[in-house]
Amino acid sequence: MKINKIATAIGFTLAISATVNAGVLPQSQVQSQWYESAQATLAQKQSQAQEEQLTKAKNVILFVGDGMGVSTLTAARILAGQRDGQLGEEGLLSFEEFPYSAQVKTYNVDAQTPDSAGTMTAMASGVKTDVGVIGVNENIERGDCTTVFGNELITTTELAEIKGLATGVVSTARITHATPAATYAKSADRNWEDVSDMPEGAVTAGCEDIASQLVNFEKNVEARFLGTDIDGIDVIMGGGRRHFLPKDAAFNSTDAVSSVEGDRTDERDLTAEWQANYPDGQYVMDKAGFEGISADTKQVLALFNESHMQYEADRENDIAGEPSLSEMTAKAIDILDNNEKGFFLTVESGRIDHAHHAGNAYNALNDTIEFAKAVQAAVDSTNPEETLILVTADHSHVFTIAGYPKRGNPILGKVVAVGSEEPSLASDGMPYTTLGYANGLGYRDLGDETDADAAYSEAPVVGRVDLSAIDTNSAGFHQEVTVPLGSETHAGEDISLHAKGPGAQLAQGVVEQNVIFHLVNQALELIEQ
Amino acid sequence: MKLVILSLALLSPLASAAQCTIDSQYMQASYKVSQQHEVDTAVHTQQFTLWRTLSQAAQQDEQLVEVWQQLSNQQLRPIRYFVQDKRGIEYQPSEVKAKQNFSSKQQLVSDELLAKMTLQSERGEGCDKVQKYSLKQADTTIEVSWVVNKKLLESMHITKPTGSQTIILQSVSFDKQTVQQQFAVWDNYQTTDYADIGDNESDPFLAKMINLGFIEHSAPGFYDTNGKTLKGGHHHSHH
Known part of the structure; x- marks a missing residue:
């Protein structure tokens, strides 16, 4: 009782002093840049809370930094600042300035530390699944083709197409790699990127390789949903040409690295098949071809590398030249926004993950900085009142910022x-x-x-x-x-989600990764309730 | 008439030498390597085979094949094939061009190293012309026997205070079809892009590679412009 009285008295005193004694704060405190900027931040948040909260978007862009954990964001923002002559710690990457954010739990159904296949499937379908599988639920047995049938999940890209939106998938990895593949494919194994990667039994059992599924996307969706008529993915940009070409040197491009560029053992040239499907579409494989794509191009298939595209720092060493992620993002939006109904675009920076796997912070951070530029390019070329932009990662890495370096110490x-x-x-x-x-x-x-x-x-x-x-x-x-x-290796701690635009305010708290699908769905109303 | 004959006489050896070089572009050469260390009197021997085409060179021993492909922009791209597993790891070409001399891959001794050496003697004619070179650098002596018009290493002896190493040609053939077939066999192995290794620990072959590390080539193999043995894969000498 006595304690309660004392507590009440203290609380009362504090309440009184909080309202009447603001002036007692020393000038050095209230005029501090830290104090002022924090006040400004709070005022901005209060103003934001008063604004009308739009929930429905015309367009959604989902950015995924593969392997871009929170420590990667911190280190990349410091590096970006230091490259601009600042101390570094005070800055923000473009998407860190977004008004809303959430903390995301990344584990797969069967794995504490996840991989890209399971995590991107969760983001694309709203359902968590096992490690190593693409676009199928947890009832799958990895590598067993026969378990695919009946366990397929439907993705945001498919739903957006059915709704009549324009769709796009852009990545610096092979376009058949786990993260981009999870937007359009169903596979019992992430490595079934072309037919030569599959066991013979899987082929005879009727499973289709990931590259083939990309080219047959329209046909497959229309077969799965009888009565639908879609026009296929409008913009596809990335690497991975080897999975689209026959294993025959006659099909080598001028950008070929291998003596035989293609890997396909079924003699199919998927680039030709794609062109036949989309006679008005444009297939390009180098920087010059990319620059020749006009904004009124109906459909684009761009495969800039035999395998993954180059690290941003390594681009000038590419044989035929490659665009940057920010250039690809801007070009994709230029094309997709021709659709009056809107668009859904997925953009992946695939090589942050690879640099971390190689234990090389420089390239992981450099690609993260380019990723932030790509997000800024999207912000600059879209209307904030009609475009929801989500920026996240699929998983983290065991990457640390440690010791007691002084402020402004070079982050590398x-x-x-x-x-x-x-x-x-x-x-x-x-x-x-x-x-x-x-x-x-x-x-x-x-x-x-x-x-x-x-x-x-x-x-x-x-x-x-x-x-x-x-x-x-x-x-x-x-x-x-x-x-x-x-x-x-990957790491199992949570990653972040940053959101801006209609429906962004729903990105808050600590959420499961599959919630991201539902944020997209809510904003675009892909599924009628 | 006399003038014509004189011209032919002058041209003939040159034409012949050029033809030798063309005929030796596709090569399969077996070498025996003997190593002896100062502290260990036993001589250690091993065999390896050097394969080459116009744009590829491969060094093969029992377990491992290391292939180097020269790209259209002169970069070199290494691939390692693991013979027992019939699997391969494909690397990206490095942009550090100076560190990757294609002649050292195709010939075992680079053109640059030969240029630094002193010609000691010469024997034979045309395709069989053999030149003996030597070079002494610090405490290392290198002696090379070089079939100049076939760009073929006949022997190399390296002596250091810590030991010596000898490479001797055992056999050689220039059958284009055999060489092309061998490269095609390796090309049909299932390969993994090395950037993808980190995402594939569930693959038993890659898991084994991860646990073992990417073993360096066991054969003495290639030599840089200083006659220094190169490790497999990318080699960088930044310090």
Whole structure:
């Protein structure tokens, strides 16, 4: 009782002082830039809360940074700021300025730490599923074609097509890779990218490879939903040409890397099939072809690389040239917004994940910065009152920002403590980097190498390395690891969702990843209730 | 008439040498490697085969085949084939062109290394013309026997204070069809893009590779412009 009285008295005192004593705050406090900017942020949030909340959108763009966990966002924003001459920590990536955000749980039905196939299936269909499978539910047995039938899920891309919207899929990975594939395909294994990747039994049992499903998308949807008449995916851009061409050197493009570019063992040229399906459509395979695509082009199939497209830092090393993710995004919107009913576009930055797997923070962050530019390109070329933009990741990586570096310390550099000019030393007497990985290949110093994957040439490095004379800011530096593995792994912690536009206000709290499908569906009213 | 004969006499060896080079573009050459270390008197030997076409070179031992493809933009792209598993890992071409000399892949000794060496003697004519070269750099001595018009290494001996290594040609053939067929066999192996390894730990072959690490080539293989043995795959000497 006595305690209650004291508590009440304290509460009363605080209440009084909170209302009448605002002026007691010292000028140095209220005039502080931190104080003022936080006040401005709060005022903006209050104003936002007063605004009319639109819930229905004409267009939705879903951006997915593959493997872009929260530590990747933090490090990328610091790097972007430091490249602009700032200290770095204070900045925001384009989509971090969006008004709404949520924390997203990524686990797969059968896996604590997920993969892209299961996570993107959840985002595209509203249903969580197993690791390694595409567009099918948890009743599937991975690799068993016969379990596909009856377990297929319907995706936002399919529903948007049925509704008459324009649709697009853009990725820097192979367009048949797990994340983009989950927007249009149903497969018992993420690796069934073309017929040569499938066991013979799966082919004879009637399963169709992922590349073939992309080219036959229109036909397959119309067969699945009798009476529907769709016009197919309008914009397809990415890598993965090998899965569309026959295993015959006669079909090599001028951008071919392999002596025989195509992998298909069924003699089908899917690029020709696509062109036959869409005589007014344009098939391109290089930067020059990309630049020749006009905004009034009806349909586009762009396959810029035999395999994955290049890392952003490595693009100039491509044989025939490739557009950037932001260029592809802007071009895709230019074409899709011709549809008066609206559009649904999925954009993936596929190689953030690959750089992390290779243990190379430089390329992971550099591609994240380009991803943020692509989001900005979308913001700049759409009407905010009619376009919902969602930006998220599929999963995280075991990527850390550690030690006690001082403010503004180069994010790719060695830890230099507050008040010091020299790198801090660990208990083994050697300096260490701020960025690191819990597992993976470990230390490599590949100098100015901009291809992160070059790291796989040599076995994992166990233990610590003396970094005193190493430039850890270079593109070819690979961070040290705790557990040596042949490839760095995904991580199981939550990732973030950033939202702007009609319906964005529903992105809040801690949500399951499959909620993202429902945010898209709610905004576009894909399914009539 | 005399003038014509004189011209032919002058041209003939040149034409012949050029023809030798063309005829040796497709090659299968078997080598024996002997290594001896200062502290270990035993001589360790192993065999490997060098295969080449116009745009590809491969070094094959019992377990592993390392192929280098020269691309249209002069970049080199490595592929590693694991013979028992009939699987391959495809790498991306590196842009560090200076570190990847295609002549060192096709000939075992690069044109640059040969250019740095001193010609000691010469024997034979035309296709069989053999040149002996030597080079001493710091504590390393390299001696090379070079079939110049076939661009074929006959032997190489490297001596260092820590030991020595000898590579000797055992047999060679220039049958284009056989060479093309061998490359086609490897090309039919199931391959994985190395960027995809991290997403495929459930694949037993890739899981094994991940756990073992991507083993370096066991054969002594290729030499850079300084006569230094290169490791397999990408090699970078930034320090």
